[in-house]
Amino acid sequence: MGGYSKRINSWAGFAGTKEPGFCVICGRFGELTRDHVPPRGCAQIANAVLSRLTMGAPGEGQPRNTIYIQGGLKFQTQCATCNNERLGLHFDPELKHFVDGMHVGMQAVARNVVLPRIIRLEANLHLVARSIIGHVLAAHSANDTQIWRQDIGASESLRQYFLHPDRAFPEEWRLYCWPYLSRKQVILRHASWMDVSLSSPAQKTVYGHVLKFLPFGFWLVHNQPMEFVIDALDITPRGAPDAARETCSFDLRLAPHHLYPENPSGHRLMLFANEQSSVATPDAKTRTSKR
């Protein structure tokens, strides 16, 4: 296995370290548990090829720049309380409800039961947002848990929101969601997008994190300028923290391309670190061998 494969293996938490570390969410030092990203029950990939967003050229002692994974992508970066209680018991079930509703809606559309192609779902968006935030924060280098890093990027307010159920969603962030119809699972953290067509430099750029798995793409966007258009549904929770479920409407005809937003075109550019990205693709060999 080449050096690159070893690095991606270790980064993804598959190295199986028994070392205690700092939980990437609550900061507590101790034994760390493995978090599935996307969460178990919301998405399944039994066998997949894991790669970075940009493959780069092989060579320099790197025979492969992908690895095979079984049972989905896991990150050993969270304490049991954050992983099993906060996420597993409180937040993930609502995300699963949201995801299951979309699957049912898409099946109805495919059978032509629903016309026009609009799917309406009800969800407690605070719980959905906290679930997404928890898994995005968890998708972190396992090696980096050996030291505590205060305020990584602009994620500190997301971390605090996740930990404190009485808090409002942080004002400087927004959460977007759209129908995503590819089986590739994408994690992209700490990336920036620029729209060079906008006039003011301060209005050109957004920063954030993307998590995509069938049937949804999610994009956490920081300090979005008014003129920076995002082609997705704004599901930012703005109600009271104990708000009831809200209705979200998705028009499948308006779903963006499956490479959105990590493959910008036209006036858009993207700036990202390859090490903050991962793409899990269902194993093509397994699928073709069945034909």
Ligand SMILES: [Zn+2]
């Ligand atoms: Zn924790």
